[in-house]
Amino acid sequence: MTSTSLVSPAEPVESTGAPARLRWALADGWTLTRRALAHWARRPEQVVMGLLFPVMLVLMFGYLFGGQMAVPGGGSYREFLMPGMFAMTMVFGVETTFAAVATDASRSITDRFRSLPMASSAVVAGRGAADMLHSVLALTVMAVTGLAVGWRWHEGAGRALAAAGLLLLLRFALLWLGVYLGLVARSPELLVAVQVLVWPIGFLSNAFVDPATMPGWLGAIAEWNPLSATIGATRELFGTPGWDGGSWAAEHAVPMAVLWPLLLAAVFFPLSVRRYRRLSR
Amino acid sequence: MTDHAVLAQGVRKRYGGGTTALDGLDLAVAPGTVHGLLGPNGAGKTTCVRILATLLTLDGGRAEVAGFDVLREPARVRRRIGLVGQHAAVDEVLSGRQNLEMFGRLHHLPTRAARRRADELLERFGLRDAGRRPAGEYSGGMRRRLDLAAGMIMAPAVLFLDEPTTGLDPRGRSEVWETVRALAEDGTTVLLTTQYLEEADRLAGRISVVDRGRVIAEGTPDELKSGLGADRVDVVLRDPAALPAAADLLSGATGARVETDPDTRRLSAPVTDRVAALIEVVRALDGAGIDAEDIALRRPTLDEVFLHLTADRAEEAA
Structure with a gap:
């Protein structure tokens, strides 16, 4: 240890005015996004495993189960499956968000962040931006996988991009669910619970099979599952095989795929903010 | 400000x-x-x-x-x-x-x-x-x-x-x-x-x-x-069997309550007049033929201050 005195590298700056505050909020958020990116750089194997897991599912469902599956209205099961797997990939993202938020909340590093003169939104904003980046990457990997197993978009690039937009909108809504659950749990040990719960949510939708084949009441739940709305809408926009709908929810998949995520975000965003504030009581 | x-x-x-x-x-x-x-x-x-x-x-x-x-x-x-x-x-x-x-x-x-x-x-x-x-x-x-x-x-x-x-x-x-x-x-x-x-x-x-x-x-x-009161005299004996007798002597010499720790063979008591008390203690021990390994005057430790203060509060609350 040397004996040089510690001199402050800068005078405390008071950021006043809305423009300055917004600028710092963005800068702070970016600093924390970079923190998440640095985590990936230090643990690339985790990122790669996370990206390859849904690819494995595509191969499993597409080639092992696929032979048995009858697509409603006819067509390739793998083409039917891909929109479901895109949406499932977005749902798996909840695990990433949950694990990161719960880990931070269980450690004193959250206290340090909260004792710094940074924007209080930055912790969540930085996390959110990193997770969205991750999901874009995951979606790209899945699209390449889809192309390799015979999935195509049949309605033009514009509608395909709109479908991607709906998927990311779903991911954005689930971001707040993940943040909320992470702040409630405050311990990454509950990650297993989240990982398990993802499955019934995924299967209780139109991701893998036509809800019409399920017992009546279960089929109804599956029809109204927010996941089904996004999947139905993306099937429509990609022009991949689906079914003739029949239910009101299936007929209006595209507006529902916009409304459901907005509703989820409208519920879980304020809940998350309240939870975060409650840390100071 | x-x-x-x-x-x-x-x-x-x-x-x-x-x-x-x-x-x-x-x-x-x-x-x-x-x-x-x-x-x-x-x-x-x-x-x-x-x-x-x-x-x-x-x-x-x-x-x-x-x-x-x-x-x-x-x-x-x-x-x-x-x-x-x-x-x-x-x-x-x-x-x-x-x-x-x-x-x-x-x-x-x-x-x-x-x-x-x-x-x-x-x-x-x-x-x-x-x-x-x-x-x-x-x-x-x-x-x-x-x-x-x-x-x-x-x-x-x-x-x-x-x-x-x-x-x-x-x-x-x-x-x-x-x-x-x-x-x-x-x-x-x-x-x-x-x-x-x-x-x-x-x-x-x-x-x-x-x-x-x-x-x-x-x-x-x-x-x-110092708020705890006085300095203390510590005596460490060679023979643990002599502890009770030495405690009585120490109590008589200082007029205060004596703390005994058998594990370390240590006796401790508060004193007011430092040097006079020390001489008194040495004389008494010598007169009784009790062999001491160490005798010292010291300030109370913060441990003692702390226990003293919190004990008072506990009594108040009881």
């Missing part, structure tokens, strides 16, 4: 469950001093630090840090404090250097200044060689030093250390002590909580003894020790 670095007046805090953590705590810390908050587990030390560091809101009273009210101007307070909590508050995946750079950026230093500051702090806290390794691989003492460095990014006016050596081995502990002393020499105001009396005695210029959410005594370590 006040001329105190930390000022708390009648601070109250009650948690949701109904437990009263702080019950009218008063505290005044002069700039450039090291102040110890000493108390048992659950006394309210951590709650106090968390309120002063703007992590918790207070329910009653008021508190100022570096001249700013913690409730009304938390942002101004945050620009002037550093916090080192009970557990290392660093990112364990990132390297020491990445951690310090990140915290520098969050203090709104420009990229290059943050990088320079990170290097400076690594050097200063003896972590230069470990700078590129993930913080999760550091030893306990190193991690705590990284934590201290992170608290010193802006060379804050006030540094809060909440039990900075809990869970450290003796080597790690002395490393942290050395660091805190050096920071204090530089003029940083340090508010330190600890349940180790030795730590408070070694580091703090003034000590507030906290019990059940209030300050029950305050002063320099010496003042607290």
Whole structure:
């Protein structure tokens, strides 16, 4: 240890005015996004495993189960499956968000962040931006996988991009669910619970099979599952095989795929903010 | 504005469950001093630090840090404090250097200044060689030093250390002590909580003894020790069998209650007239033919002060 005195590298700056505050909020958020990116750089194997897991599912469902599956209205099961797997990939993202938020909340590093003169939104904003980046990457990997197993978009690039937009909108809504659950749990040990719960949510939708084949009441739940709305809408926009709908929810998949995520975000965003504030009581 | 670095007046805090953590705590810390908050587990030390560091809101009273009210101007307070909590508050995946750079950026230093500051702090806290390794691989003492460095990014006016050596081995502990002393020499105001009396005695210029959410005594370590009353005479015997007889003699010579510790064969009693009492004790022991290994006059330890103070409170409450 040397004996040089510690001199402050800068005078405390008071950021006043809305423009300055917004600028710092963005800068702070970016600093924390970079923190998440640095985590990936230090643990690339985790990122790669996370990206390859849904690819494995595509191969499993597409080639092992696929032979048995009858697509409603006819067509390739793998083409039917891909929109479901895109949406499932977005749902798996909840695990990433949950694990990161719960880990931070269980450690004193959250206290340090909260004792710094940074924007209080930055912790969540930085996390959110990193997770969205991750999901874009995951979606790209899945699209390449889809192309390799015979999935195509049949309605033009514009509608395909709109479908991607709906998927990311779903991911954005689930971001707040993940943040909320992470702040409630405050311990990454509950990650297993989240990982398990993802499955019934995924299967209780139109991701893998036509809800019409399920017992009546279960089929109804599956029809109204927010996941089904996004999947139905993306099937429509990609022009991949689906079914003739029949239910009101299936007929209006595209507006529902916009409304459901907005509703989820409208519920879980304020809940998350309240939870975060409650840390100071 | 006040001329105190930390000022708390009648601070109250009650948690949701109904437990009263702080019950009218008063505290005044002069700039450039090291102040110890000493108390048992659950006394309210951590709650106090968390309120002063703007992590918790207070329910009653008021508190100022570096001249700013913690409730009304938390942002101004945050620009002037550093916090080192009970557990290392660093990112364990990132390297020491990445951690310090990140915290520098969050203090709104420009990229290059943050990088320079990170290097400076690594050097200063003896972590230069470990700078590129993930913080999760550091030893306990190193991690705590990284934590201290992170608290010193802006060379804050006030540094809060909440039990900075809990869970450290003796080597790690002395490393942290050395660091805190050096920071204090530089003029940083340090508010330190600890349940180790030795730590408070070694580091703090003034000590507030906290019990059940209030300050029950305050002063320099010496003042607290004299407050207990007198100096003490310690006698260590060779033969433990002679302890009862020696205790009677000691009690007669000093006229006070004698504490006996059979494990160390030690007797201890308070004395008023130091030298006269010492001569009296030596004579009495010699007359009875009791062989002593050691006889000494000493100041009371903070342990004794502490037990004395908290015992009084316990009796009051009973």
